[in-house]
Amino acid sequence: MNYIIFDLEWNQSPDGKEFENPLLPFEIIEIGAQKLDEQFELCGTFHAIARPVVYTTLHSHTQEVIGLTENELEKGESFDKICRDFLDFCGEDYAFATWGSMDLTELQRNMRYFGVDNPFPKPLFYYDVQKLFSLAYEDGKTRRSLEHAVEALSLPLSAPFHRAHNDAFYTAQILKQLDPALIKAAFSVDYYHTPKSKKDELHLHYPDYYKYVSREFNSKEEAMADKTVTAIRCTVCNKALRKKVRWFSGTSRIYYALAECPEHGYVKGKIRMKKNDDGYLFAIKTVKLTTEEGAEKIRHALEEMRRKRKERNKA
Numbered sequence: 001m002n003y004i005i006f007d008l009e010w011n012q013s014p015d016g017k018e019f020e021n022p023l024l025p026f027e028i029i030e031i032g033a034q035k036l037d038e039q040f041e042l043c044g045t046f047h048a049i050a051r052p053v054v055y056t057t058l059h060s061h062t063q064e065v066i067g068l069t070e071n072e073l074e075k076g077e078s079f080d081k082i083c084r085d086f087l088d089f090c091g092e093d094y095a096f097a098t099w100g101s102m103d104l105t106e107l108q109r110n111m112r113y114f115g116v117d118n119p120f121p122k123p124l125f126y127y128d129v130q131k132l133f134s135l136a137y138e139d140g141k142t143r144r145s146l147e148h149a150v151e152a153l154s155l156p157l158s159a160p161f162h163r164a165h166n167d168a169f170y171t172a173q174i175l176k177q178l179d180p181a182l183i184k185a186a187f188s189v190d191y192y193h194t195p196k197s198k199k200d201e202l203h204l205h206y207p208d209y210y211k212y213v214s215r216e217f218n219s220k221e222e223a224m225a226d227k228t229v230t231a232i233r234c235t236v237c238n239k240a241l242r243k244k245v246r247w248f249s250g251t252s253r254i255y256y257a258l259a260e261c262p263e264h265g266y267v268k269g270k271i272r273m274k275k276n277d278d279g280y281l282f283a284i285k286t287v288k289l290t291t292e293e294g295a296e297k298i299r300h301a302l303e304e305m306r307r308k309r310k311e312r313n314k315a
């Protein structure tokens with residue numbers, strides 16, 4: 001199996017969000033990739049420029065950071081051509097690795113918009129090197145820029161950032177520094193294609209937490225009425241737990257709950273509601289053991305939420 005480390009550059013509506021095409025907020029203008037074998041040895045590179053057709057003028061921000069001119073873009077090929085070339089380059093047996101989680105979403109959104117068949121497996125697992133960097137060198141939660149990581153690891157600077165082939169190169173250099181066991185254990189799952197039915201829902205068991213990705217729902221209320229969405233099981237013994245603090249929402253899209261396993265202590269749950277490109281909601285639940293202090297934080301957040309609600313009602 002090979003690793004395909006890729007990076008994209010994209011353009012957006014130069015006249016602001018109100019003039020953007022809602023089906024394609026970001027139009028891909030460059031794809032760069034490195035192919036590494038299982039020993040993390042380089043065995044191929046890919047680079048191509050796409051001629052934009054939705055936003056033919058560069059957004060001022062894009063122009064500033066990427067160092068590509070409209071003239072150079074004009075000489076590019078169509079997105080569907082370079083995308084098919086990229087998919088050929090990927091081959092048959094590979095896993096994607098990207099800096100952050102956006103590139104896979106934008107790649108698939110562009111593929112859908114430009115009518116390129118999506119051959120990726122469902123679910124699509126990949127490696128988020130930005131997350132892996134944080135797990136290896138920081139707290140696992142902080143997300144750093146690619147420049148920051150390259151500097152922190154004292155990697156040689158050989159080419160400017162914000163060109164797809166260069167950023168793919170740097171991302172590959174970072175991936176090579178990481179412990180292969182950490183990489184394998186901390187895989188990510190792509191949310192562009194959400195589970196369509198109950199049997200497709202994802203139950204992922206990581207060393208220290210559990211993640212669940214639900215099927216589609218029409219509303220948050222419908223999702224929160226589903227027993228599988230709201231269940232909390234102990235991540236150690238898998239026992240179904242009674243809640244100490246029932247699900248409540250801090251913000252409109254995030255819910256928290258607290259449960260306790262008689263044997264393994266406090267277990268906290270978090271649900272994030274997200275919308276997919278078809279306009280449906282789906283829930284991402286994470287469940288993790290926590291300490292007395294962690295439990296107290298959740299109780300405190302519940303109190304805060306109640307206090308704010310009271311204030312709002314008075315107003």
Ligand SMILES: [Zn+2]
Pocket residue numbers: 234235236237238239261262263264265
């Ligand atoms: Zn337990």
